């Protein structure tokens with residue numbers, strides 16, 4: 431058979447998702463890699479044991495299963511290397527612990543995933559790292575916030591819950607002029623719709639719990655780095671002992687095979703519902719980067735190849751006292767949408783978003799923010815469910 435790895439270089443995204451990360455000839459022709467459960471690895475003799483001069487040496491340092499997934503992710507991200515960790519949150523905290531030391535300053539986008547902020551405000555603070563939150567729309571002006579001790583600039587685009595876009599290229603260029611490492615939580619777009627390293631980011635972070643898993647049953651994180659930042663990242667992973675399980679690694683590789691076509695469906699259904707919501711009297715605004723009405727739409731159009739299935743809308747309320755009761759009435763009337771936090775699975779979800787942590791990117795004033803994850807169900811059924819929610823909210 432001809433060489434698959436070089437053939438993949440010229441192919442489209444779905445072909446790469448279908449074929450990256452496993453060479454069946456390595457495993458007697460089996461299409462999928464084996465799930466290797468391992469702590470101990472044996473050495474053939476004392477000299478090899480002493481020098482560790484063999485491919486696998488210890489379970490935490492990689493197996494054929496984790497290698498298969500890492501290779502697939504490297505290919506998708508255009509990365510020098512990828513580490514696998516047990517959750518999306520660990521995919522944020524491990525690189526922060528890798529690149530930050532006591533006395534350093536870090537700039538973190540204000541529309542960041544809340545548990546990332548919690549890690550910064552508690553553990554990073556205790557370790558002597560100062561964290562400052564910046565406006566997601568800041569662009570090149572981030573340079574004015576960079577101090578002599580700023581080491582890391584963290585981006586997340588679109589932002590959690592309110593979906594602000596960021597000018598990643600401009601931010602990365604400014605950060606690099608001052609020697610900072612640029613990290614990005616790219617969970618929303620996945621490498622199918624945005625490849626951070628191609629846009630100047632040094633370290634790309636994913637909660638693979640979401641679309642790569644796709645079935646609401648696996649917690650997983652991946653962190654991929656460029657050549658300059660890979661050695662420190664892989665060293666930190668080994669030092670911390672944070673590694674992913676073989677079964678979960680296998681499930682994520684399995685999920686990648688269908689992720690492209692699942693995302694197409696998430697994207698189309700979410701856009702159909704977002705557009706319909708814009709026409710509804712009950713809705714003040716829809717927060718979806720792929721809608722021309724959204725303030726960050728031009729950035730999304732310039733940089734992103736598509737949109738995934740999660741966005742928010744602002745439910746109109748005539749007084750702040752009604753925000754909570756209207757939001758709860760809407761949520762409690764839903765039957766197909768589940769009330770749950772972790773997204774990216776096959777099923778639709780809704781949540782009343784809490785934005786009280788924000789320092790710069792303030793909550794909308796027109797009403798409560800409802801975040802929707804649009805799953806793989808049929809759009810007319812989801813619309814009917816939302817209409818039941820509106821009827822209940824209108825009665826408040």
Ligand SMILES: Cc1ncc(COP(=O)(O)O)c(C=O)c1O
Pocket residue numbers: 517518519520543590615617618636637638639649650651771772773
């Ligand atoms: C943007 C983003 N990053 C990271 C995470 C963390 O992922 P996990 O739930 O696997 O810890 C989430 C989870 O919701 C998220 O939305």
